[in-house]
Amino acid sequence: MTSTFSAPKDFSLELRDIIFAYPSRPMLLDKISLRMDTNSRIGLIGSNGTGKTTLARIALGLETPTQGQVFFMGAPVSAHTNAADFSKVRERVGYLFQNPDDQLFCPTVLEDVAFGPLNQGLSPENARITASRTLTALGLDGFEGRVTHKLSGGEKKLVALASIMSMLPSALILDEPTNDLDPETRTRLIRILGEWPGSLLVISHDWDFLTQVTNTVMALENGKLRQEDGEFFHQHRHIHPHGDVPHTHEG
Ligand SMILES: Nc1ncnc2c1ncn2[C@@H]1O[C@H](COP(=O)(O)OP(=O)(O)O)[C@@H](O)[C@H]1O
Numbered sequence: 195m196t197s198t199f200s201a202p203k204d205f206s207l208e209l210r211d212i213i214f215a216y217p218s219r220p221m222l223l224d225k226i227s228l229r230m231d232t233n234s235r236i237g238l239i240g241s242n243g244t245g246k247t248t249l250a251r252i253a254l255g256l257e258t259p260t261q262g263q264v265f266f267m268g269a270p271v272s273a274h275t276n277a278a279d280f281s282k283v284r285e286r287v288g289y290l291f292q293n294p295d296d297q298l299f300c301p302t303v304l305e306d307v308a309f310g311p312l313n314q315g316l317s318p319e320n321a322r323i324t325a326s327r328t329l330t331a332l333g334l335d336g337f338e339g340r341v342t343h344k345l346s347g348g349e350k351k352l353v354a355l356a357s358i359m360s361m362l363p364s365a366l367i368l369d370e371p372t373n374d375l376d377p378e379t380r381t382r383l384i385r386i387l388g389e390w391p392g393s394l395l396v397i398s399h400d401w402d403f404l405t406q407v408t409n410t411v412m413a414l415e416n417g418k419l420r421q422e423d424g425e426f427f428h429q430h431r432h433i434h435p436h437g438d439v440p441h442t443h444e445g
Pocket residue numbers: 216217219222240241242243244245246247248249
């Protein structure tokens with residue numbers, strides 16, 4: 195019996211003392227530090243507009259912090275001093291965009307999922323084989339020829355996930371992966387991420403989801419990151435047997 199995903203390789207990506215504001219806007223991130231290691235499983239929760247997506251974009255070099263530093267494999271990376279620095283990060287980190295329409299741009303599912311492996315230098319045949327394997331691992335057999343832009347929101351999310359997993363990343367950063375997912379697809383995603391052996395950072399406002407796929411939850415609020423206390427975390431863990439049935443918390 196082979197596992198769906200290969201064993202993780204050494205990995206570390208760290209944000210250290212990050213301060214960030216968009217031009218002419220108030221400070222968004224106020225000295226934030228966060229570290230992903232080989233086996234990290236971190237959840238990031240917070241209200242809309244608190245800067246969660248911005249934080250992920252800084253980790254990938256898509257935004258440059260006002261102050262502070264990103265470290266990859268223990269060494270500082272900077273888009274200013276060396277434009278290639280962050281390409282090393284992006285080779286190892288699969289980033290699932292908040293909006294799958296920003297991620298998927300090929301006519302068919304197979305082309306989208308094979309695009310990354312092709313870009314990594316695989317032959318068209320090997321890229322196709324890798325893409326098909328990834329689709330199978332995600333329960334998307336039969337989707338190869340589907341027209342990407344006609345998929346449902348949830349299907350697009352899974353195909354976008356396949357398109358990053360096909361590049362065999364060491365880490366996943368998933369931005370609001372449960373948006374648009376029906377309960378069945380959400381359960382499937384929980385299973386997939388349960389099998390994922392690498393580093394994981396999940397941005398979500400879905401508490402139940404985070405408690406099932408991560409083991410530490412950080413909350414971003416007023417520019418600061420704090421670890422959610424175990425009591426709140428624990429309370430939600432006991433809700434799980436009820437699955438996706440809507441529920442409230444009392445007391
Ligand atoms: N390119 C940008 N320029 C100016 N403001 C932006 C830009 N991108 C996001 N913002 C603003 O920064 C804040 C944080 O955005 P974001 O990181 O997307 O938050 P979250 O993902 O937590 O909802 C929001 O107020 C948003 O409107």
